[in-house]
Amino acid sequence: MKKNTGEQHLRFAVLAVDVALMTVRDGRLLIRLAPVHRPPHFPNSKGLPGGLIDPKETAEEAALRIVKAKGHVESTVYMEQLYTFSELNRDPRGRVVAVGYIALIPWDELSTSEREDTDDAWWVPIEEARGLAYDHDLIRKTAHNRLRARATYTTIVSKLMPTEFTLTDLERVYESILKTDLDKRNFRKKILKIQVLTALNRKRTGGAFRPAELYRFTSPSVKEIEIL
Amino acid sequence: MKKNTGEQHLRFAVLAVDVALMTVRDGRLLIRLAPVHRPPHFPNSKGLPGGLIDPKETAEEAALRIVKAKGHVESTVYMEQLYTFSELNRDPRGRVVAVGYIALIPWDELSTSEREDTDDAWWVPIEEARGLAYDHDLIRKTAHNRLRARATYTTIVSKLMPTEFTLTDLERVYESILKTDLDKRNFRKKILKIQVLTALNRKRTGGAFRPAELYRFTSPSVKEIEIL
DNA sequence: CCAAAAGTGTTTTTCCTACACCCATGT
DNA sequence: ACATGGGTGTAGGAAAAACACTTTTGG
Numbered sequence: 001m002k003k004n005t006g007e008q009h010l011r012f013a014v015l016a017v018d019v020a021l022m023t024v025r026d027g028r029l030l031i032r033l034a035p036v037h038r039p040p041h042f043p044n045s046k047g048l049p050g051g052l053i054d055p056k057e058t059a060e061e062a063a064l065r066i067v068k069a070k071g072h073v074e075s076t077v078y079m080e081q082l083y084t085f086s087e088l089n090r091d092p093r094g095r096v097v098a099v100g101y102i103a104l105i106p107w108d109e110l111s112t113s114e115r116e117d118t119d120d121a122w123w124v125p126i127e128e129a130r131g132l133a134y135d136h137d138l139i140r141k142t143a144h145n146r147l148r149a150r151a152t153y154t155t156i157v158s159k160l161m162p163t164e165f166t167l168t169d170l171e172r173v174y175e176s177i178l179k180t181d182l183d184k185r186n187f188r189k190k191i192l193k194i195q196v197l198t199a200l201n202r203k204r205t206g207g208a209f210r211p212a213e214l215y216r217f218t219s220p221s222v223k224e225i226e227i228l
Numbered sequence: 229m230k231k232n233t234g235e236q237h238l239r240f241a242v243l244a245v246d247v248a249l250m251t252v253r254d255g256r257l258l259i260r261l262a263p264v265h266r267p268p269h270f271p272n273s274k275g276l277p278g279g280l281i282d283p284k285e286t287a288e289e290a291a292l293r294i295v296k297a298k299g300h301v302e303s304t305v306y307m308e309q310l311y312t313f314s315e316l317n318r319d320p321r322g323r324v325v326a327v328g329y330i331a332l333i334p335w336d337e338l339s340t341s342e343r344e345d346t347d348d349a350w351w352v353p354i355e356e357a358r359g360l361a362y363d364h365d366l367i368r369k370t371a372h373n374r375l376r377a378r379a380t381y382t383t384i385v386s387k388l389m390p391t392e393f394t395l396t397d398l399e400r401v402y403e404s405i406l407k408t409d410l411d412k413r414n415f416r417k418k419i420l421k422i423q424v425l426t427a428l429n430r431k432r433t434g435g436a437f438r439p440a441e442l443y444r445f446t447s448p449s450v451k452e453i454e455i456l
Numbered sequence: 457c458c459a460a461a462a463g464t465g466t467t468t469t470t471c472c473t474a475c476a477c478c479c480a481t482g483t
Numbered sequence: 484a485c486a487t488g489g490g491t492g493t494a495g496g497a498a499a500a501a502c503a504c505t506t507t508t509g510g
Contacts, residue, residue: 210507
């Protein structure tokens with residue numbers, strides 16, 4: 001076993017995190033982009049919020065910090081590690097190994113300013129987020145696939161819902177992630193059967209139609225369930 | 229945004245891989261251990277095969293290299309990234325961020341010497357691999373959970389099977405991973421229905437009983453399937 | 457009274473589970 | 484001929500899928 005080939009051998013790489021921060025608005029799955037300006041390779045580009053890990057924080061702590069800084073999000077976000085990207089040339093300036101994260105937040109919990117597209121952060125429909133800098137197209141695709149897979153066998157979508165919502169709201173979120181149409185009656189039967197929702201016995205009124213019962217997720221934790 | 233807080237800030241961590249190399253022998257799920265001798269914290273301990281990533285290789289390449297070196301395995305192994313462990317004190321000597329991998333190999337494809345327990349590598353039943361150095365108990369547990377989960381909705385067990393096997397062989401492997409008894413008839417119906425096996429129209433003879441039909445996995449790739 | 461979304465039940469089909477006996481071979 | 488693991492079918496119940504009309508409200 002080799003030992004001590006020197007500091008530059010042991011610590012050759014820069015450690016970073018890249019975050020696929022996602023939300024759902026009006027039945028559309030959105031992802032947060034941030035400007036990337038790194039000539040000559042990526043002048044005036046867009047990419048996922050990302051940044052270096054500090055010596056005194058874990059990768060997840062770094063991801064949370066970066067979502068707040070570059071994603072302009074103050075609210076509590078849900079974080080889940082996605083994959084670690086270690087290709088030699090994923091950053092043309094040098095060796096950067098990035099731990100990718102999925103971050104989810106309900107649109108309704110963002111403050112007005114957080115929802116805005118500012119100069120250095122935009123919410124865009126995930127299928128329109130192409131041509132990103134570095135290997136961020138790959139990270140986005142990996143994140144999208146993972147979210148879709150986990151939506152079918154966990155309660156991860158709870159992290160995209162406001163505290164109160166109607167069954168139709170919930171169905172729309174599932175449909176936007178899975179990109180399928182679900183049968184309203186069967187969806188309601190299944191989601192109520194698995195006992196993860198609590199009816200609030202209050203209704204959301206306001207539209208020119210019958211008011212809808214409000215629900216919340218009973219538990220804040222993401223649980224494994226049967227397939228939806 | 230901070231820039232250039234110095235090299236020691238940017239490259240503070242050592243990057244490593246730790247590999248949960250697993251196989252199945254006689255219906256038992258085994259994991260490969262290697263000696264760890266790092267006084268004062270881990271004198272004469274055991275741990276998963278692991279080592280540093282080189283500047284010119286990806287994490288996966290490092291994992292493959294380490295399985296060959298520390299795991300004493302020459303054959304082709306299947307690799308799947310597990311999780312990245314970045315706790316500040318997972319290695320008491322300094323900051324080490326480790327990308328964990330699951331590696332699978334059919335017992336039958338190991339050479340005689342690879343199967344042996346040598347001075348610096350042992351195959352042990354996974355439930356007996358406790359008290360490992362560093363955070364390797366956590367990595368082992370994470371790997372075991374992941375393998376169990378993926379066995380139920382992918383064809384990952386194909387990576388633990390020899391090229392030819394009987395349906396009973398396959399059932400034994402599932403049972404050892406899932407730690408349940410499966411119904412022979414139902415297991416056969418399901419596994420044949422999902423169309424991932426090809427019958428070789430040859431039989432394995434030799435025992436004092438009816439010869440068993442031999443099968444192989446139709447495709448070498450790990451596919452998502454319905455739950456088993 | 458009209459438009460709009462909420463809410464609800466039944467039938468059909470598919471899938472899962474439980475279960476026991478005969479078959480082909482080697483000794 | 485006997486011991487051993489290989490191989491097969493069916494019936495009953497549970498879950499999934501398909502499908503259309505009535506309800507409640509605001510305007």
